Amino acid sequence: xxxxxxxxxxxxxxxxxxxxxxxxxxxxxxxxxxxxxxxxxxxxxxxxx
Amino acid sequence: xxxxxxxxxxxxxxxxxxxxxxxxxxxxxxxxxxxxxxxxxxxxxxxxxxxxxxxxxxxxxxxxxxxxxxxxxxxxxxxxxxxxxxxxxxxxxxxxxxxxxxxxxxxxxxxxxxxxxxxxxxxxxxxxxxxxxxxxxxxxxxxxxxxxxxxxxxxxxxxxxxxxxxxxxxxxxxxxxxxxxxxxxxxxxxxxxxxxxxxxxxxxxxxxxxxxxxxxxxxxxxxxxxxxxxxxxxxxxxxxxxxxxxxxxxxxxxxxxxxxxxxxxxxxxxxxxxxxxxxxxxxxxxxxxxxxxxxxxxxxxxxxxxxxxxxxxxxxxxxxxxxxxxxxxxxxxxxxxxxxxxxxxxxxxxxxxxxxxxxxxxxxxxxxxxxxxxxxxxxxxxxxxxxxxxxxxxxxxxxxxxxxxxxxxxxxxxxxxxxxxxxxxxxxxxxxxxxxxxxxxxxxxxxxxxxxxxxxxxxxxxxxxxxxxxxxxxxxxxxxxxxxxxxxxxxxxxxxxxxxxxxxxxxxxxxxxxxxxxxxxxxxxxxxxxxxxxxxxxxxxxxxxxxxxxxxxxxxxxxxxxxxxxxxxxxxxxxxxxxxxxxxxxxxxxxxxxxxxxxxx
Numbered sequence: 001x002x003x004x005x006x007x008x009x010x011x012x013x014x015x016x017x018x019x020x021x022x023x024x025x026x027x028x029x030x031x032x033x034x035x036x037x038x039x040x041x042x043x044x045x046x047x048x049x
Numbered sequence: 050x051x052x053x054x055x056x057x058x059x060x061x062x063x064x065x066x067x068x069x070x071x072x073x074x075x076x077x078x079x080x081x082x083x084x085x086x087x088x089x090x091x092x093x094x095x096x097x098x099x100x101x102x103x104x105x106x107x108x109x110x111x112x113x114x115x116x117x118x119x120x121x122x123x124x125x126x127x128x129x130x131x132x133x134x135x136x137x138x139x140x141x142x143x144x145x146x147x148x149x150x151x152x153x154x155x156x157x158x159x160x161x162x163x164x165x166x167x168x169x170x171x172x173x174x175x176x177x178x179x180x181x182x183x184x185x186x187x188x189x190x191x192x193x194x195x196x197x198x199x200x201x202x203x204x205x206x207x208x209x210x211x212x213x214x215x216x217x218x219x220x221x222x223x224x225x226x227x228x229x230x231x232x233x234x235x236x237x238x239x240x241x242x243x244x245x246x247x248x249x250x251x252x253x254x255x256x257x258x259x260x261x262x263x264x265x266x267x268x269x270x271x272x273x274x275x276x277x278x279x280x281x282x283x284x285x286x287x288x289x290x291x292x293x294x295x296x297x298x299x300x301x302x303x304x305x306x307x308x309x310x311x312x313x314x315x316x317x318x319x320x321x322x323x324x325x326x327x328x329x330x331x332x333x334x335x336x337x338x339x340x341x342x343x344x345x346x347x348x349x350x351x352x353x354x355x356x357x358x359x360x361x362x363x364x365x366x367x368x369x370x371x372x373x374x375x376x377x378x379x380x381x382x383x384x385x386x387x388x389x390x391x392x393x394x395x396x397x398x399x400x401x402x403x404x405x406x407x408x409x410x411x412x413x414x415x416x417x418x419x420x421x422x423x424x425x426x427x428x429x430x431x432x433x434x435x436x437x438x439x440x441x442x443x444x445x446x447x448x449x450x451x452x453x454x455x456x457x458x459x460x461x462x463x464x465x466x467x468x469x470x471x472x473x474x475x476x477x478x479x480x481x482x483x484x485x486x487x488x489x490x491x492x493x494x495x496x497x498x499x500x501x502x503x504x505x506x507x508x509x510x511x512x513x514x515x516x517x518x519x520x521x522x523x524x525x526x527x528x529x530x531x532x533x534x535x536x537x538x539x540x541x542x543x544x545x546x547x548x549x550x551x552x553x554x555x556x557x558x559x560x561x562x563x564x565x566x567x568x569x570x571x572x573x574x575x576x577x578x579x580x581x582x583x584x585x586x587x588x589x590x591x592x593x594x595x596x597x598x599x600x601x602x603x604x605x606x607x608x609x610x611x612x613x614x615x616x617x618x619x620x621x622x623x624x625x626x627x628x629x630x631x632x633x634x635x636x637x638x639x640x641x642x643x644x645x646x647x648x649x650x
């Protein structure tokens with residue numbers, strides 16, 4: 001629903017400025033590869049104390 | 050099923066190898082009596098008593114909840130007996146003033162016990178948590194006679210304290226409170242008004258309940274400067290500390306909540322109840338702030354404790370659960386399927402929770418250590434430096450730990466698949482119990498506003514400058530080339546924080562909305578940088594432990610470094626997004642006209 005002339009622009013501005021930058025985090029994570037996830041031996045996941 | 054053992058090995062590692070707690074305690078007269086042996090005994094017994102008394106009541110207490118019957122509140126089955134056991138053991142006075150029968154343990158040690166309390170039974174833990182805040186407040190602001198009468202009994206759990214701030218029409222803005230205090234004779238006041246969301250306002254576990262109530266005197270100035278603090282007991286108390294008649298206050302009912310169902314959240318009606326003034330007239334809010342740093346850290350620990358029990362319970366499930374085959378080929382060909390931890394996405398969930406918990410535990414200890422320095426250290430310059438760090442980091446401890454705690458419980462729940470949505474596994478309770486921590490004790494949005502307003506802009510970044518200097522000096526101290534990635538990542542994140550802070554301060558000087566627009570992202574950015582520092586500290590201690598055959602063991606140290614590298618690779622990069630959001634400024638938040646927020650169809 002359009003809420004007046006400024007609404008679509010305002011929502012687009014918010015999306016571009018505040019939500020789209022998550023791509024920066026995702027890119028860095030993906031480029032980090034599998035190593036950080038697979039480095040811990042299975043038994044080290046389980047609590048020992 | 051739900052599973053928990055206090056993470057003593059990690060607690061010992063942080064206390065002894067990361068924080069060098071015994072050396073820190075030896076440097077302060079107030080804590081010199083505490084050595085590593087006594088601390089170890091307290092940790093072990095704390096783990097035993099919370100595991101034996103509280104954890105078995107967690108799910109049953111959630112299912113049963115508190116009941117309101119004829120003006121009285123009944124806690125869930127077993128709570129009374131568990132409370133008596135912990136009271137008898139002196140656990141409610143662990144951090145209390147020794148001059149009034151408290152045990153005087155430093156915060157650096159008591160935070161470990163608090164984590165155990167919240168992990169084993171958050172609904173129960175809130176009763177002693179509120180009592181700790183109330184005793185801290187009385188110890189700082191009550192007169193000698195009041196302290197002598199109340200503190201020993203509250204440390205013993207004979208009487209239990211509450212904090213009565215919120216009213217139906219105001220919570221964040223306490224300057225609007227309507228509860229009034231009319232002077233009587235002999236220093237007494239008649240308190241009249243309604244308070245809501247009062248944790249432990251009425252219950253059946255202690256013989257008296259000591260309400261600390263914010264109210265306004267007849268001549269009070271308007272707003273928050275007109276608030277005074279009063280002690281209003283459920284049963285009146287004579288000069289010898291004997292209980293008298295019932296005071297004119299009552300519980301009007303219980304809130305029906307999403308979680309923490311074992312905690313009695315009460316509506317309290319004060320109908321001319323007799324109380325005494327604590328501290329100076331109109332200084333009640335200032336008095337409250339003396340315990341605020343401790344209480345906010347405590348609620349942060351609620352997030353940590355729940356994150357830990359959620360992790361352990363999820364790993365208990367993962368240990369048994371087998372589904373599909375590892376992408377690289379069967380890990381256990383003789384079995385019908387592989388353990389789910391062969392799957393990278395399951396590991397992602399587990400490591401996310403694990404890394405938040407371990408970073409959070411180190412951060413909690415760091416802030417607690419600063420609270421101890423600020424309170425106990427003999428040198429004024431050290432106290433003042435610690436005070437500055439505490440001021441800056443308290444809102445981060447409250448909000449970042451509880452945000453991560455909730456995230457941890459949701460992520461752990463996801464790891465179960467459909468089982469996580471079913472009550473018997475316990476995972477959904479942790480989600481519900483963690484949610485409130487982001488809301489009460491000042492919402493996380495309020496914490497963020499406090500950070501960017503009072504702690505950053507008001508002193509033009511002076512606290513942050515101290516934080517950066519301390520972190521940078523520590524990054525330059527020790528460590529070897531094997532952990533250069535930890536030092537580099539933390540240094541880069543700190544530089545990003547400083548650049549963002551400079552820009553924000555400049556924009557905030559001309560438009561105050563810039564601060565509010567950046568607040569939540571800025572708090573998260575500072576939290577991530579602080580955790581990067583903590584991971585550097587832990588990596589350095591782990592490397593030292595590996596070289597010196599340290600007490601935690603090789604497998605522990607290697608796991609610590611692996612989890613730390615997960616943090617660097619998968620969690621710290623969020624600083625990139627936060628930087629971009631903050632630098633986007635206020636415009637994206639303020640552009641939309643107010644009327645355009647409301648649905649029209």
